[in-house]
Amino acid sequence: METPREDDELLARLRADGEYILAQQFSEHRSRLWRMISFRLDARMRGRVDPDDILQEAFLDAVQRLDHFLGNPATSLFIWLRLIVMQTMQNVYRRHLSTQKRDASREASKARDEAGDSTAASITAFLAGQLTSPSQAAMKQEQLAQLDQALIRLSELDQEVLALRHFEELSNAETAEALGIDPKAASVRYFRALRRLKSVLEKLSAFQPPGSGL
DSSP states (O other), rough: OOOOOHHHHHHHHHHHHHHHHHHHHHHHHHHHHHHHHHHHHHHHTTTTHHHHHHHHHHHHHHHHHHHHHHHHOOOHHHHHHHHHHHHHHHHHHHHHHHHHHHHHHHHHHHHHHIIIIHHHHHHHHHHHHHSSHHHHHHHHHHHHHHHHHHHTSOOOHHHHHHIIOOOOOOOOHHHHHHHHHHHHHHHHHHHHHHHHHHHHHOOTTOOOOTTOOO
């Protein structure tokens, strides 16, 4: 598909006063980028890694890479910034894991591969954190097991569309851009994922798909 270009006015402002305009734009998108980190951050890293520190590191990296973006602005600035934040998170993971003893690092890496580094795991972990009442807690494990089974029946792309649209709250157009797919296909995949998960998600009061009509 043809990727959208950033509007000419913003590009001109970035070329004229790069770091200052980039700081303004980063501040404008900060809450959305923070939401993405909060959703995707491995549970084993919580308490060890501050999302604000990740954002600060990502901004400094974006400043260093701005010229490259301006030389080929094939995506919107927000999607570019989101990618940099994702890459920064991966770098932070590697640094923290490399500070552990070899065996501990191997176990941590294995645990991440099994449970903490997938979109499905992020969705389950996020919803698990929303089940806080005594009645919810009593059914929590059964509900989450059902959710796990339902999620693994979705393709990885459908899981990612669901995560971007609902949990990161990207628009359909942004979701399509981030994944490199057609906007219509992104919309179809989102509602198909909701439909397939409907019976499980209805049991989780924390999950209320916006405008889904389900």
